[in-house]
Amino acid sequence: MNYVPSECANTEQILHQNFRKRMRSGYSLLELVMSVALMGGMLVPALELIRKGMELSTEIDQRQLLAGYASSQLEERMATVAASWTTGTFIGDYSSDGMSNIRFTTTCSDAVADGGVVDTLMVITTVTYLDANANDVFDSNELSCTYQTKLGKFATYEDLVL
DSSP: OOOOTTTOSOHHHHHHHHHHHHHTTSOOHHHHHHHHHHHHHHHHHHHHHHHHHHHHHHHHHHHHHHHHHHHHHHHHHHHHHHHHOOOEEEEEEEGGGTEEEEEEEEEEEOOGGGTOBTTTEEEEEEEEEEOTTOSSSOOTTSOEEEEEEEEEOOHHHHHHOO
16 A cells, blocks of 8 residues: 555654554563563572582582492401401591591401400491591581491411411
């Protein structure tokens, strides 16, 4: 449809309508604020989930580290007991590995009260723990790993000692 100046009584009114159509193509401040609030409301729980996941990941890593050190300490004591039948409690840390906050307590006993048989069966218990308060004492609220085994005294072990 072609407009001829004689048909178009009010050209200014047509231009004003076109201008309003172009102006409406953007968002109002209210719409912008509402969308930011909605996105923020969705982002907060997502960030909380990520934070909790990081905490659990750190705890799992610490537990695996404690389990590895406990296994290592238990194997070391088993070799010592098999060679020399040494009883006692051994305490230390892993500062040589750069982990001075991880400590261990290993008890070797052949006493009947501990579950052993005198001069025949040794009970070896190792507790590794993350010494959070750095007091060099295992507290019940500290992250820990406990391994226990028994080792018999056999003639073959004594024959292997060189």
